[in-house]
Amino acid sequence: MRRFTAALFLLGLGVMIAAIYQHIDFSNTAVNAGQAINAVAAEETGAANFVTSVVLAYRGIDTLLELTILFTAAMIGGMVLGRRRVDAPRDPDAGFILRTGADLLFPLLLVVGLYIILHGHLTPGGGFQGGVILAAAFFLPLLARPGITLIDQRVVSLVEGLAGATFISIGLLAMFDGKEFLTPLLDKGELGALISAGTLPILYLAVGIKVGSELAGLLAHLAEAEALD
Amino acid sequence: MNLLVLMIALPLLTAFLLSSINRLSTFAARVIGPLVLLATAAIGLSVWPQLSAAPQAIQWGGFQAPLGITLYADQFALLFALAMTIGTLLLWPRSTENQLRSSSLALLLAGTGSGLALSGDLFNIYVFYELMTVVSYGLIASRGTSGSFASTLRYLVISGFGAALALAGIALVYQATGTLNLAQLAQLAPEKLNNLQGFAAFVLMLVGFGVKAELFPVNMWVPEVYATASSRVSALLAGVVSKLALLIIMRLLILVFHQPEALTVLLVLGILGVATGELAAWRARDLNRMLAFSSIGQLGVMFIALSIPGNAGIFAALAVMVHHLFLKPSMFLLAERWGGSIKALAGAAKTSPVGAALFVLLSLSLIGVPPLPGFWAKLLVIMPMLALDQPLYYFAAFVILAAASLEANYLFRVVMKLYEKEPAATPHNAHATLDLATAVFLGAGLVASVFMLVPLADRLDGIAVQASDVSTYIQTVAPQPLEAGRVQ
Amino acid sequence: MDILDSNTILYIAAFGLMLIGISGIVISNHLMRIIFGIALLEAGANLLLMLSTYHEGAAAPIIVDGNVPAMMADPVPQALVLTAIVIGVGILALALSLAIRVQRAYGTLDMREVRLKLEQEISADAGIDMPSSSEKPADIAKVPLNSVVQQESGS
Numbered sequence: 106m107r108r109f110t111a112a113l114f115l116l117g118l119g120v121m122i123a124a125i126y127q128h129i130d131f132s133n134t135a136v137n138a139g140q141a142i143n144a145v146a147a148e149e150t151g152a153a154n155f156v157t158s159v160v161l162a163y164r165g166i167d168t169l170l171e172l173t174i175l176f177t178a179a180m181i182g183g184m185v186l187g188r189r190r191v192d193a194p195r196d197p198d199a200g201f202i203l204r205t206g207a208d209l210l211f212p213l214l215l216v217v218g219l220y221i222i223l224h225g226h227l228t229p230g231g232g233f234q235g236g237v238i239l240a241a242a243f244f245l246p247l248l249a250r251p252g253i254t255l256i257d258q259r260v261v262s263l264v265e266g267l268a269g270a271t272f273i274s275i276g277l278l279a280m281f282d283g284k285e286f287l288t289p290l291l292d293k294g295e296l297g298a299l300i301s302a303g304t305l306p307i308l309y310l311a312v313g314i315k316v317g318s319e320l321a322g323l324l325a326h327l328a329e330a331e332a333l334d
Numbered sequence: 335m336n337l338l339v340l341m342i343a344l345p346l347l348t349a350f351l352l353s354s355i356n357r358l359s360t361f362a363a364r365v366i367g368p369l370v371l372l373a374t375a376a377i378g379l380s381v382w383p384q385l386s387a388a389p390q391a392i393q394w395g396g397f398q399a400p401l402g403i404t405l406y407a408d409q410f411a412l413l414f415a416l417a418m419t420i421g422t423l424l425l426w427p428r429s430t431e432n433q434l435r436s437s438s439l440a441l442l443l444a445g446t447g448s449g450l451a452l453s454g455d456l457f458n459i460y461v462f463y464e465l466m467t468v469v470s471y472g473l474i475a476s477r478g479t480s481g482s483f484a485s486t487l488r489y490l491v492i493s494g495f496g497a498a499l500a501l502a503g504i505a506l507v508y509q510a511t512g513t514l515n516l517a518q519l520a521q522l523a524p525e526k527l528n529n530l531q532g533f534a535a536f537v538l539m540l541v542g543f544g545v546k547a548e549l550f551p552v553n554m555w556v557p558e559v560y561a562t563a564s565s566r567v568s569a570l571l572a573g574v575v576s577k578l579a580l581l582i583i584m585r586l587l588i589l590v591f592h593q594p595e596a597l598t599v600l601l602v603l604g605i606l607g608v609a610t611g612e613l614a615a616w617r618a619r620d621l622n623r624m625l626a627f628s629s630i631g632q633l634g635v636m637f638i639a640l641s642i643p644g645n646a647g648i649f650a651a652l653a654v655m656v657h658h659l660f661l662k663p664s665m666f667l668l669a670e671r672w673g674g675s676i677k678a679l680a681g682a683a684k685t686s687p688v689g690a691a692l693f694v695l696l697s698l699s700l701i702g703v704p705p706l707p708g709f710w711a712k713l714l715v716i717m718p719m720l721a722l723d724q725p726l727y728y729f730a731a732f733v734i735l736a737a738a739s740l741e742a743n744y745l746f747r748v749v750m751k752l753y754e755k756e757p758a759a760t761p762h763n764a765h766a767t768l769d770l771a772t773a774v775f776l777g778a779g780l781v782a783s784v785f786m787l788v789p790l791a792d793r794l795d796g797i798a799v800q801a802s803d804v805s806t807y808i809q810t811v812a813p814q815p816l817e818a819g820r821v822q
Numbered sequence: 823m824d825i826l827d828s829n830t831i832l833y834i835a836a837f838g839l840m841l842i843g844i845s846g847i848v849i850s851n852h853l854m855r856i857i858f859g860i861a862l863l864e865a866g867a868n869l870l871l872m873l874s875t876y877h878e879g880a881a882a883p884i885i886v887d888g889n890v891p892a893m894m895a896d897p898v899p900q901a902l903v904l905t906a907i908v909i910g911v912g913i914l915a916l917a918l919s920l921a922i923r924v925q926r927a928y929g930t931l932d933m934r935e936v937r938l939k940l941e942q943e944i945s946a947d948a949g950i951d952m953p954s955s956s957e958k959p960a961d962i963a964k965v966p967l968n969s970v971v972q973q974e975s976g977s
Contacts, residue, residue: 137512139896178912480927620948
C-alpha cells in the first residue's frame with residue numbers, strides 16, 4: 106500500500122516536472138546579474154577569476170555562513186560521535202601499496218592543495234577546493250595506518266576557530282575604515298599577478314586552512330568511531 | 335545604522351572563538367555568550383526608533399544591489415531579529431556535559447536568526463536557513479539520549495529533502511529573472527514570474543522553507559523532536575525559530591509571488607495543518623507531544639491568516655505570531671518539570687501553585703478567551719475571512735472555531751488533572767526557579783498587553799503596513815537595473 | 823523531444839536525478855539508501871541551479887594573460903553551487919555520524935524499526951502505553967464469546 110502511494114506520488118511529480126519544463130523560457134538573453142558582474146568585476150575587485158570575486162567580494166557573507174555551517178557540522182559530529190574507548194580494538198594496517206602510496210602522496214597533496222588555495226584568484230580553484238585536497242592529504246595516512254593519531258583534535262579546533270575569526274576580523278577591519286562589513290581592502294595591484302586583488306587571497310587562505318582542518322578533524326572523528334559489529 | 339551587521343557578525347565571531355576563550359578562562363567562556371547577546375540586543379533596540387520613520391538598507395561589502403547582497407531592515411524584520419536574540423538569551427540552553435558546545439550553538443542560533451530576518455537576497459536567505467537548520471540539529475542532539483539522535487536523524491532527512499526542493503525553486507526563479515535580489519525580484523515579478531514557472535517555484539520554496547514552519551505535509555518530525563529534546567530547546571524551536579521561517583514565506587509572498595493560486599495553496603495547507611494538529615493534540619496522552627501538536631495547529635492558523643489578501647492578512651498573521659511568541663515558550667518551560675504522562679500530573683497544583691495558575695492563564699489565551707490577547711489575534715484572523723465571502727474562507731473560519739473548542743477540551747483536561755484532590759503516585763517536583771521566573775515573565779507580558787491593547791494594535795498595524803509596502807522596499811534598496819542586451 | 827539538444831538532455835539529467843533521489847527517500851526503508859537519496863537529490867538541485875543561465879559555448883569567466891573572452895559564463899550560479907555543495911557535504915557528514923549512533927543504540931538501520939523503538943522509548947519515558955492502533959487489528963480471539971451468547975439467550 107505504501108509503495109503504491111509512493112509510486113503514485115512520484116508519477117504525479119514527474120508529470121508536474123514535465124509541465125514545468127514545457128514552460129521554461131530558454132531565450133537566455135543574458136540579462137542577468139552574472140553578466141553585470143562580469144562587466145565590472147575586474148576593476149572593482151582586481152581578481153582575474155570572476156567566480157572568486159563573486160564568492161569573496163560580492164557574496165562574501167554567503168561564504169562566511171558556509172564556513173559557519175562546516176564549523177557547526179564538524180562540532181556536532183564530534184559531539185555526537187563522542188570519544189573512543191581506550192581499549193577498543195583497532196583495524197589492522199593496510200597493505201604495502203596503500204602504505205607506500207600514502208607516504209609518497211602526502212607531501213604532494215599538501216603542495217597541490219596549497220597551490221590551488223593561493224592561486225584561487227587567478228585560476229579555477231580557491232579555498233574550498235584546496236581545503237578539501239588538504240583534508241584528503243591528512244586522511245590518506247589515517248587510511249593506511251588506522252592506529253596512528255595524526256591529528257590532535259585540540260589543535261584542529263584551535264586552528265579552525267582562529268581561521269574563522271581571521272575571516273570575520275578582516276571583515277570587521279573594513280568597518281573601522283568607515284566602509285561596510287566585508288568590503289575588500291588593500292591595494293588591488295596588477296590584474297593577473299600573484300599578489301593582487303587586495304584582501305581576497307588572504308581571505309581564501311583563511312578559508313582553505315579552515316576547511317582543510319575542519320574536514321580533516323571530521324574525517325578523523327569518523328575514522329575513530331568504534332567499528333560496528 | 336551600520337552597526338546592525340554586528341547583530342550577525344558578533345555572535346558568529348564569539349562562537350568561533352569560544353573554545354579558545356575556554357582554554358584561557360572557563361568563567362569567561364560561560365559569561366561571554368550572554369554578554370554578547372545583551373550587547374547585540376542593545377544595538378538592535380538602539381536602531382529601532384530610526385526605523386519607524388523609514389526602513390533602511392545596508393549593502394554587504396559596499397557592493398550595490400543586485401551585484402551584492404542587501405540587508406534590509408524594517409520594523410518587521412528588526413522585531414523578529416530582536417525576538418530571536420532576546421529569546422535565546424532568556425532560554426539559554428543548559429546541558430550538563432556539552433555546555434561549551436551548547437553555548438556556541440546558542441550564539442550561532444541568535445546570529446543566524448537575526449540574519450535570516452534581516453536578509454534581502456534569496457540565496458542569502460537559503461544559506462541562513464540551512465545554517466539555522468544545522469544549529470537546530472545540534473541543539474536537539476545535545477541532549478545525548480538515543481531518542482534525541484533518532485529524532486534528529488528523522489528531522490535531518492525531512493529537512494534535507496525540503497532544502498533541495500527550495501534550491502530547485504531558487505534555480506527556477508534565477509532562470510526566469512536573472513537576479514536574486516528581493517527588491518529587483520519585486521520589480522520583475524509581475525512580468526516574469528506570473529506564470530506556471532513562478533507558481534512552481536513558489537510551491538517548491540514553500541515546501542522547502544515550510545519544514546521549519548511546521549507546514550502540513552512536512553511536519554512529521556515535530557512530535558518526536560519536541561518529545562526528545564530538552565524543554566528549553568523545544569521552547570526555542572517552537573516559539574521563535576518557526577516564526578522566522580514563517581517570516582521568510584511572508585516576505586516572498588508580499589514581494590515576489592502575487593498569484594492568487596499561491597494564497598489558495600496557503601489556505602488549503604493551513605486548514606489541513608489546523609485540523610490534523612488539533613485532532614492529534616486532542617488524542618495525545620503526554621504533555622510534550624500535546625504541546626507539539628498544538629503548535630502545529632497554531633502555525634496552521636498563521637498560514638490561514640497569511641492567505642488573506644492585502645494588509646489585513648499580514649496584520650492578522652503578525653498578531654498571531656507575536657502572541658504565540660510569548661505563549662509557547664512559556665508553556666514549554668512549564669513542561670520542563672511536567673513533561674511526561676498527563677495522568678501523572680494529578681494534584682501537581684499543590685506543589686507548584688504558581689505554575690498551575692500560569693498554565694490556566696496560558697490555556698485561556700491559547701483558546702482565545704477575551705480579554706486575553708489570544709482572543710483578539712483570532713478575531714483579527716476570522717473577521718476579514720468572513721468579509722471575503724468565499725466558501726473556502728468560510729470553511730477555514732469554521733475550522734478555526736472548531737479547533738478552539740478542541741483546544742478547550744484537551745487543555746482543560748490537563749487543568750482538571752492539575753487541580754485534582756488526590757496526588758499521583760510519584761508526585762512531580764516544583765519547577766526550577768529560573769524556569770518558573772522566565773515563564774511568569776512571559777505570561778506577565780501577555781497580561782500586560784491586555785491593558786495596552788489599543789496602542790499595541792496600532793503599533794502592530796503600523797509594522798504590518800510598512801512590511802507590505804512593496805514600493806517603499808524597492809525604493810529603499812534601489813537596485814541597479816540590469817542592462818539589456820549582451821554584455822561583452 | 824525528437825531533437826535532443828544539449829539543453830533537453832541536461833534538464834532531463836537534473837530533473838531525473840531529483841526524481842531518483844526523492845524516490846529513494848520516500849520509498850526506501852534502509853537508512854543508508856535514504857541518505858544516498860538525499861545526496862542524489864542535492865546533486866540534481868545543484869545541476870538545476872547551474873543550468874539556470876547555461877549558454878552553450880561560453881568560456882570560463884577568468885581573464886588569462888589579459889585576454890577577455892567574448893562570451894563568458896555566468897559566475898553567480900557557480901558561486902551558489904559551490905556554497906550548496908559544501909552545505910551538502912556538512913549535512914551528509916552529520917547524517918552519517920547520527921546514523922552510526924542510531925545503529926549503536928537500536929541495533930538496526932531499518933527506519934521502520936527505528937521509529938517503532940523511538941516510539942516505545944518516548945512512551946516509556948513518559949510513562950504511558952504505546953498507541954494501540956499501530957498496524958495490526960485487535961486480537962479477536964480474546965473477546966469471550968460465551969458471555970455474549972448467554973446474555974442474548976437470557977434476555
